[in-house]
Amino acid sequence: MDEKNSSPMARFNVWQTLRLSSFQIGSAMGDIITTSVWNRIMISELGIPAWPVGLLIALRYLLSPISLWAGHRSDTQTLWGWHRTSYIWLGRGLMVLSFPMLGVSLGRLGTDQGDVVGWLVALFCFLLYGLGTLISGSPFLALVRDTAPKSKQGLAISIVETVLIIMFPVVAIGFGRWMQTYDERVFWEMILVTMGVAGFFWFFAVVRQEKRARAGGAPRPGADAPVIPVRAVFSRIWNDPRTRLFFVFLSLATFSAWMQDNVLEPFGGDVFKLDVGQTTRFTGYWGAFTVITLLGSFFIWRKRPPESLSGIARIGLTVMSVGMLFLALSGLAAQERLIMLGLVVFGAGFGLYTFGGLSLMAVMSPDPDAGAYLGLWTISILIFKGLGTFMGGALRDIFLLGLGMSEVWAYAGVFFVSMAGLFAAAVLLRSLDVLSFARDTGRVATPGELQLSTVDL
Numbered sequence: 001m002d003e004k005n006s007s008p009m010a011r012f013n014v015w016q017t018l019r020l021s022s023f024q025i026g027s028a029m030g031d032i033i034t035t036s037v038w039n040r041i042m043i044s045e046l047g048i049p050a051w052p053v054g055l056l057i058a059l060r061y062l063l064s065p066i067s068l069w070a071g072h073r074s075d076t077q078t079l080w081g082w083h084r085t086s087y088i089w090l091g092r093g094l095m096v097l098s099f100p101m102l103g104v105s106l107g108r109l110g111t112d113q114g115d116v117v118g119w120l121v122a123l124f125c126f127l128l129y130g131l132g133t134l135i136s137g138s139p140f141l142a143l144v145r146d147t148a149p150k151s152k153q154g155l156a157i158s159i160v161e162t163v164l165i166i167m168f169p170v171v172a173i174g175f176g177r178w179m180q181t182y183d184e185r186v187f188w189e190m191i192l193v194t195m196g197v198a199g200f201f202w203f204f205a206v207v208r209q210e211k212r213a214r215a216g217g218a219p220r221p222g223a224d225a226p227v228i229p230v231r232a233v234f235s236r237i238w239n240d241p242r243t244r245l246f247f248v249f250l251s252l253a254t255f256s257a258w259m260q261d262n263v264l265e266p267f268g269g270d271v272f273k274l275d276v277g278q279t280t281r282f283t284g285y286w287g288a289f290t291v292i293t294l295l296g297s298f299f300i301w302r303k304r305p306p307e308s309l310s311g312i313a314r315i316g317l318t319v320m321s322v323g324m325l326f327l328a329l330s331g332l333a334a335q336e337r338l339i340m341l342g343l344v345v346f347g348a349g350f351g352l353y354t355f356g357g358l359s360l361m362a363v364m365s366p367d368p369d370a371g372a373y374l375g376l377w378t379i380s381i382l383i384f385k386g387l388g389t390f391m392g393g394a395l396r397d398i399f400l401l402g403l404g405m406s407e408v409w410a411y412a413g414v415f416f417v418s419m420a421g422l423f424a425a426a427v428l429l430r431s432l433d434v435l436s437f438a439r440d441t442g443r444v445a446t447p448g449e450l451q452l453s454t455v456d457l
Helices: 014-021 023-045 050-062 065-076 085-111 116-146 150-178 184-204 230-238 241-257 264-272 276-301 310-332 337-363 370-402 407-429 434-440 447-452
Strands: none
Touching: 014 023, 014 116, 014 150, 023 050, 023 085, 023 116, 023 150, 023 184, 023 264, 023 276, 050 116, 050 370, 065 085, 065 116, 065 370, 085 116, 085 184, 116 150, 116 370, 150 184, 150 276, 150 337, 230 241, 230 370, 241 337, 241 370, 241 407, 241 434, 264 276, 264 310, 264 407, 276 310, 276 337, 310 337, 310 407, 337 434, 370 407
16 A cells, blocks of 8 residues: 555545446446346246255355455565456456356256256356455455545445445346346347456456556565465454454344345245346345435445444344345235335345445454455355355245245245344444454544544545
């Protein structure tokens, strides 16, 4: 991180952050086509059980310890002359290469659900996609953090992640209109467009954001300390009970929030007989209200220091749990209009939680090991997003096929478990003393320094 960026008085460059945010256009396209479109076609159109599909989607999350290694390596060692940029481009290149395999796997499994080659192609696709995500994810967040002054690092990460959430509904609605019913030719068109558009923005957003290191792999300014093995860095981070509690909190919140991901669209199709185009927009609906709430949060609380936003995150988690309750009731009461209410409430809560939670992630990622800390938080988010995604589908199958429940009760059971987990995460967050961690790591040393973090953009 440059000297000017490490100063608390450095100017926050909005346009630089917005260019970095364009990276998320490609991220949203990749996630929607893999975990939304491909997922729905496999389960609802081809009739494949939800658990193997959920396991494939979750596989990339289960590999997430790689993100700690990638984050630590980008803190300490250059690749092709950069600390962050090369790792980002390497990972995103692997993701681009994985997209055609989605079409190949559907083509083969659509003909024969037991086709071994089709399943192997799908497995390799998600391995490649997952590795690319993990190699590039924490270095990208670290790059965003590096480009902002200390008092605005949480804001910078929040803006970048807000753009991702904005793009989810845009892409979901666009893809939903593009393919109302499954058509293999149209799906291949979507794949090729995703490869081109995502690849462009993954390059454009990052190019020249970081100064190239001197020949010989010189460390970043301020990273002059001897290189510590990643295992030692992890041990030092994990030995702090506040770090462990934050990891548990992130894990529980993420697990509970994403249990709906693998079952939300099949829920609309199985219980209410909605078509692909209608259910694909579900992500767009809750994502849109997430964005609206996030923008309102920026306006209302932009002057508050990130160390003080735990309460906002707790409120968001509580509201999300209410949204899950409405989704469960929509099926039990056979009231389709309650789906929209549940999605709106869930999205609004997700916006509050995202605004507060991302700011807390920046606070809990002190120098000089920001990449390693962010790698650990990425591990938490990815592993438990994957486990939540898988468990949502697995619980649906257990309730439906194992216990013989009706489809209505099977999906409602998933939503009730998600609701309980979100509320428990809100309770757990009350036990975390973020401000003491900020003081101990030098982020907030005095009341005057805390006041400094409240200045306007």
